Amino acid sequence: MPNTVTVVPFQGTQEQEKELLEAIEAHAGRPGAAMPVLQKAQAIYGYLPEEALARISAGLGLTMSELYGIVSFYAQFSVNPKGRHQVSVCLGTACYVRGAAAILAAVEDGLGCKAGSVSPDGKFSIDATRCIGACGLAPVIIIDGDVYGRLTPDDIPGILKKYTED
Amino acid sequence: MADTVNLKINSVPVSVPPGTTVLEAARQIGVEIPTLCYMKDISEIGACRICVVDVKGARTHVASCVYPVAEGMEVRTHTPDIIRSRTRTLELILSNHRMDCLTCLRNQNCELQKLAADFGIQETRFPSDAHEPQIEDSAVHLVRDNSKCVLCRRCSAVCKHNQSVGVIGPAARGFDTHIACAYGRDLGEVACVSCGQCITVCPTGALTESCQTDEVWSALADPKKHVVVGVAPSIRVTLGECFGLPVGANVEGQMVSALRLLGFNGVFDIDAAADLTIMEEGTEFMKRLTGGGPLPLITSCSPGWVRFCEQYFPEFLPNVSSCKSPQQMFGALMKTYYAEKYNLAPEDVFVVGIMPCTAKKYEIRRGDWAVEGLPDVDVALTTRELSRMISRAGIMFRSLPSSAFDAAFGVASGAGLIFGATGGVMEAALRTVSSLAEGKPPASLDFTEVRGTAGVKEASYTIRGRSVRVAACSGLANARKVLQSVKDGSARYDFIEIMCCPGGCVGGGGQPVQPQSLKNFSDLRALRAAALYKSDADMPLRLSHESPLIKQLYREFLQKPGSPEAHKILHTHIEKGEAV
Structure with missing residues (x-):
C-alpha cells in the first residue's frame, strides 16, 4: 500500500530539483499536466518524495491532497524509495x-x-x-x-x- | 435557443429554463429526489447514484442531479426499478458503514440514517466484517472517523471549492478508497485552518467537532469555579434550529434563560466585546489612515482567516489588525476587569465562549493572554455542543420565558450584533468611524453596500474628505481572490473585512447541521443574517461608541481606545505560521 509516510530522510540533489522544475515548466498550464509531471518526478527520484510533490503542487496549482489522490490511485507510483x-x-x-x-x-x-x-x-x-x-x-x-x-x-x-x- | 424546455415528470407536464437538471425540475411538481453527494454549485459529480431516475429511451438509469432536461423528455422518479436500484446502492453503502447509530453524535440528524429509514432498510443483506472505529483526532477542533464515511466527497469539495484550502481528498482506490491528507498525514500536521466547514456538510457522523461539553459540566459542578459564559452574536439566530424552530428564528431570550438554568454564574453577551473591537479597530484604522499605514487594514475577528493568512499569505500579516477577536477580548476582560471588580481570583474565573466556529477551539490556545499563564477563554463550545447541553439538562427550550443578559457585560449595540453576518464588522466600523470622524452620526446607519451573501462586496465612502475604499468578503476562496488582486495591484482597498466561512459566522463551522437537500435550495446564511439585521434595525442603540458599557469600560479600566492598557489586554501579535 502506498499510503504509508516515507520514513527515510529526503536526499534529493540540486540537479534533480532543476530537472523537476523544468518538467513542471514544460507542462504547467496544460490540461492533464499532473500525470506526465508525476511520472517524470518518479523517474528522477526513483519514487515520489513529499518534497517533490510540494514543488509540483506549487508549480501546477494543484493541492497536495489532489496530487496524492492521483499518486495513491495508480500502482505505478511509489511514495517510498527502494532500499539498498x-x-x-x-x-x-x-x-x-x-x-x-x-x-x-x-x-x-x-x-x-x-x-x-x-x-x-x-x-x-x-x-x-x-x-x-x-x-x-x-x-x-x-x-x-x-x-x-x-x-x-x-x-x-x-x-x-x-x-x-x- | 428556446426560453423554456417542456418535459413530463411522472406524467406531469413541467416547463423549465434550459440547463435545469432533472433533480431541480422534479421539485416543481413537488418531488424531492433523494441525494447524497450532490451539493448545488459546489460539488456536482453524480457519484453516489442515489438520485437515479428513469428517462424514457436512456440506456441506463441517469443521475438526476447532473442530467439536464431536454424537450419532450419523459422522466419517472419512483418506479419499482428505480426504488430497487436506490435501495441496493444504499445497502452497499451500509455494508461497510459502522452502524453505531445510538452512540453516534449525529444520531437523528444523519442523512444516511434518514435514507435508510425512507427506503425501509431493516436488515443488511451484505454484512461485512465488524468495523472498528478509525479515529483521527490530531487536530484540536475535529474528529474524523472514516469507518462512518460514505465517500460522498462533500468535505473535500468545500475544503477546496469554498475555502481554497484543499488539505483533504480521496486517496487510494477501489475498496481501499478513503478521505485523507497527502501522504496519510494527520490533519493536525497539515495547513488546515480549523474552519469546520467539512463538519457542517458531512452527511454522517464521520466528521464531528471535538466535543468539550464535559469540561464545562465539570466546571459548573466545581464550587470553587465562577463560571461565566459569553455568547457570540450569531448564536441567537441559529440555536433555535437545534430545537425544531424555523431557520432565522431569534431565540436570544430563551437562550439566556437556558444558560442560566444550566448554572452559569454570569451570562454575558459577546456583542459587547464586538463593540469594544470596533472601538479598538476603528482607532487602529484611523491611525493607519492618517499615519501612513500599512493599508489595507484587515480584520482579525475570524481565527480561521487568521490561520489562513499565516499559512498561505504571510506577506499580509502586517495588514491584519492587532485586535484580539471579540471572544478573546471578552475572556481577557473577565479575567482582569471583571475578576477585580467582583473580587474574584482570576484563576477561579472559568470562561466559556459559545461560538459559531470550530476554529475558536484553536484560537483559545494561541497564547497572548491577558493574565500570564491563564487562557483568556477556557473552553469554546459550538452552537451544536450548547444545544446538546441544553437537551441533556432536560431544559424545555421552546417553552422557556425570555430573559436578559446579566448587566455586568450584557449591554450591546446593534453594531455588535451584526458581527454575525458577512459585512457586519465593516458596517459596524463604518458607523462608528464616520460618526467620530465627522463629529455626528451619518444620515443613515445602514451601509447596505456591504450587506448580503455575495462572496465579495466593495464600496467607497468619504471620511474626513478622503475617499475610503472597503471590501467585505467571506469564504477563503473569495479571500484568496481579493488578496491576490491586492497583491498584483489590480485592486486597492483601505479596509478589508475577511470572514473565513461563507456568509460569515451565521454560516460557521460550529452552526447547526442542516441536511444538504435543504441547503441546496435555500440559503440558510441569508435567512439567519436577515434575523440579525432585523434585530439591529429595531434596537435603539446601534452605535458601538454610544454603548454605556463601552463608556464605562474605558472610564473605569481601559482609559481610551488604543491606550497602553487597552493594548495590553485587548491586542495580540499574530505569530507567523508556515504552510505545510
Missing part, C-alpha cells in the same frame, strides 16, 4: 498455500517495516509479489536476485542476517 536490498516475497497461489503469509510476517518482523515500504535505515524494502514462477520451491523469497525456497518462518532471521551485516 530489495526483498520480494512471493504471494502467488502455490507459495500462499505453502505458508507465504507467515514468511512475509517473519520478513516484516525481521526488518521492522511492512510490505510496500522501506525500513527506517533505508537498507531494506519489501515487496509482496505475484507468482514468480518458482512454484516447485514454494514458498519463495528473492533478495537482490538470490532465490531462497522451501522456507519456514524460522529460516528467515538467518537469511536476513547475511544482508544486515554488510
Whole structure:
C-alpha cells in the first residue's frame, strides 16, 4: 500500500530539483499536466518524495491532497524509495498455500517495516509479489536476485542476517 | 435557443429554463429526489447514484442531479426499478458503514440514517466484517472517523471549492478508497485552518467537532469555579434550529434563560466585546489612515482567516489588525476587569465562549493572554455542543420565558450584533468611524453596500474628505481572490473585512447541521443574517461608541481606545505560521 509516510530522510540533489522544475515548466498550464509531471518526478527520484510533490503542487496549482489522490490511485507510483536490498516475497497461489503469509510476517518482523515500504535505515524494502514462477520451491523469497525456497518462518532471521551485516 | 424546455415528470407536464437538471425540475411538481453527494454549485459529480431516475429511451438509469432536461423528455422518479436500484446502492453503502447509530453524535440528524429509514432498510443483506472505529483526532477542533464515511466527497469539495484550502481528498482506490491528507498525514500536521466547514456538510457522523461539553459540566459542578459564559452574536439566530424552530428564528431570550438554568454564574453577551473591537479597530484604522499605514487594514475577528493568512499569505500579516477577536477580548476582560471588580481570583474565573466556529477551539490556545499563564477563554463550545447541553439538562427550550443578559457585560449595540453576518464588522466600523470622524452620526446607519451573501462586496465612502475604499468578503476562496488582486495591484482597498466561512459566522463551522437537500435550495446564511439585521434595525442603540458599557469600560479600566492598557489586554501579535 502506498499510503504509508516515507520514513527515510529526503536526499534529493540540486540537479534533480532543476530537472523537476523544468518538467513542471514544460507542462504547467496544460490540461492533464499532473500525470506526465508525476511520472517524470518518479523517474528522477526513483519514487515520489513529499518534497517533490510540494514543488509540483506549487508549480501546477494543484493541492497536495489532489496530487496524492492521483499518486495513491495508480500502482505505478511509489511514495517510498527502494532500499539498498530489495526483498520480494512471493504471494502467488502455490507459495500462499505453502505458508507465504507467515514468511512475509517473519520478513516484516525481521526488518521492522511492512510490505510496500522501506525500513527506517533505508537498507531494506519489501515487496509482496505475484507468482514468480518458482512454484516447485514454494514458498519463495528473492533478495537482490538470490532465490531462497522451501522456507519456514524460522529460516528467515538467518537469511536476513547475511544482508544486515554488510 | 428556446426560453423554456417542456418535459413530463411522472406524467406531469413541467416547463423549465434550459440547463435545469432533472433533480431541480422534479421539485416543481413537488418531488424531492433523494441525494447524497450532490451539493448545488459546489460539488456536482453524480457519484453516489442515489438520485437515479428513469428517462424514457436512456440506456441506463441517469443521475438526476447532473442530467439536464431536454424537450419532450419523459422522466419517472419512483418506479419499482428505480426504488430497487436506490435501495441496493444504499445497502452497499451500509455494508461497510459502522452502524453505531445510538452512540453516534449525529444520531437523528444523519442523512444516511434518514435514507435508510425512507427506503425501509431493516436488515443488511451484505454484512461485512465488524468495523472498528478509525479515529483521527490530531487536530484540536475535529474528529474524523472514516469507518462512518460514505465517500460522498462533500468535505473535500468545500475544503477546496469554498475555502481554497484543499488539505483533504480521496486517496487510494477501489475498496481501499478513503478521505485523507497527502501522504496519510494527520490533519493536525497539515495547513488546515480549523474552519469546520467539512463538519457542517458531512452527511454522517464521520466528521464531528471535538466535543468539550464535559469540561464545562465539570466546571459548573466545581464550587470553587465562577463560571461565566459569553455568547457570540450569531448564536441567537441559529440555536433555535437545534430545537425544531424555523431557520432565522431569534431565540436570544430563551437562550439566556437556558444558560442560566444550566448554572452559569454570569451570562454575558459577546456583542459587547464586538463593540469594544470596533472601538479598538476603528482607532487602529484611523491611525493607519492618517499615519501612513500599512493599508489595507484587515480584520482579525475570524481565527480561521487568521490561520489562513499565516499559512498561505504571510506577506499580509502586517495588514491584519492587532485586535484580539471579540471572544478573546471578552475572556481577557473577565479575567482582569471583571475578576477585580467582583473580587474574584482570576484563576477561579472559568470562561466559556459559545461560538459559531470550530476554529475558536484553536484560537483559545494561541497564547497572548491577558493574565500570564491563564487562557483568556477556557473552553469554546459550538452552537451544536450548547444545544446538546441544553437537551441533556432536560431544559424545555421552546417553552422557556425570555430573559436578559446579566448587566455586568450584557449591554450591546446593534453594531455588535451584526458581527454575525458577512459585512457586519465593516458596517459596524463604518458607523462608528464616520460618526467620530465627522463629529455626528451619518444620515443613515445602514451601509447596505456591504450587506448580503455575495462572496465579495466593495464600496467607497468619504471620511474626513478622503475617499475610503472597503471590501467585505467571506469564504477563503473569495479571500484568496481579493488578496491576490491586492497583491498584483489590480485592486486597492483601505479596509478589508475577511470572514473565513461563507456568509460569515451565521454560516460557521460550529452552526447547526442542516441536511444538504435543504441547503441546496435555500440559503440558510441569508435567512439567519436577515434575523440579525432585523434585530439591529429595531434596537435603539446601534452605535458601538454610544454603548454605556463601552463608556464605562474605558472610564473605569481601559482609559481610551488604543491606550497602553487597552493594548495590553485587548491586542495580540499574530505569530507567523508556515504552510505545510
